[in-house]
Amino acid sequence: MIVRETEPVILIGGASLPEGQVNHALRLARIVIAADGGADAALAHGITPQAVIGDFDSISQSARAAIPETAQFPDPDQDTTDFEKCLGAIAAPLILGLGFCGDRMDHQLAACAALVRHPWQRCILLGSRDLMFLCPPSLNLPLPEGCRVSLFPMGAVEGVSQGLKWPIGGLNLAPDGRIATSNAALGPVHLAVTAPKMLVILPLEMLDITMAALRATIAHWPDAARGSDRA
Structure with a gap:
């Protein structure tokens, strides 16, 4: 099943939502999908999601x-969140x-x-103060x-940068080694990385800029399972 x-779509999870975040998101996207118990959060904000996906162990009967029912897509698999x-x-x-951020660390x-x-x-x-995404190539x-620009490697990855106070070129980054958090922009920033392992964390105020930048990006990581990019 593919929706x-x-x-762009808004995906609502079951963690608490900062005040005003839903309304802000609705100014940027109109389609709402819920992850399991996120359906209750959507309904609490007066939104009926166009689809609900999950194992349905958190969504309420109400x-x-x-x-x-045609918008409900239960998946009992317990090996995926x-x-x-x-x-x-x-x-x-x-x-x-x-x-999806803020309530429980796990x-x-x-x-x-x-x-x-x-x-x-x-x-x-x-999140309540930051946004996070996987860096494209x-x-x-x-x-x-x-x-503030923080880069956190989720695996071994290298890269180059322009416009950062502390460039990442020549660094071998890894979650159990060198990381690149708490950096700062000198102005416009260019990033290029060698693998889909680098998380980028920015202040929430950069959301509009980030959305436009990601949508304008031509380079993308393929869907290895299908050998193509579905988005």
Whole structure:
């Protein structure tokens, strides 16, 4: 089952949503999909999701009754998280993920791992203060001078940069070795990395810039399982 959309989608998870974040996201995207218990969060904000995906161990019975059965896609697999199920089932130009960061550290770490395991997806996860996404092979970010830029490797990866206070060229980065957090932009930033292993973390205020930059990026990671890019 693949949910195909030609516009960016909002994906709502079950973690708490910062005040005003849903309304902000709705100004940037109109299609809403829920991950399991995220359906309750969507309904609480007056939104009926166009699809609900997950193992359905968190969604309430009242939410299931309020959402058309044809929009419900249960998947009992216990080897993947609800977020992973959604990333594997959505084909869209961009995904804005709300409600996946902040409540439980294990859930947030699982979400980071899911981004790396689904590198073909252009997905931005929103927290209360920051946003996070997997860096494509090459990316141009028109950031303002002084903007905080953190790069966290989820595996062995190298790269080059322009516009960072501390360039990453020549560094061997790894989660158990050298990382590249708490950097800063000198102005517009260019990044190029060797593998789909680098998470980019920026202030939440950079969301509009990040969305435009990811959508403008031509280079992308393929879907290794299918040998193509579905988004």
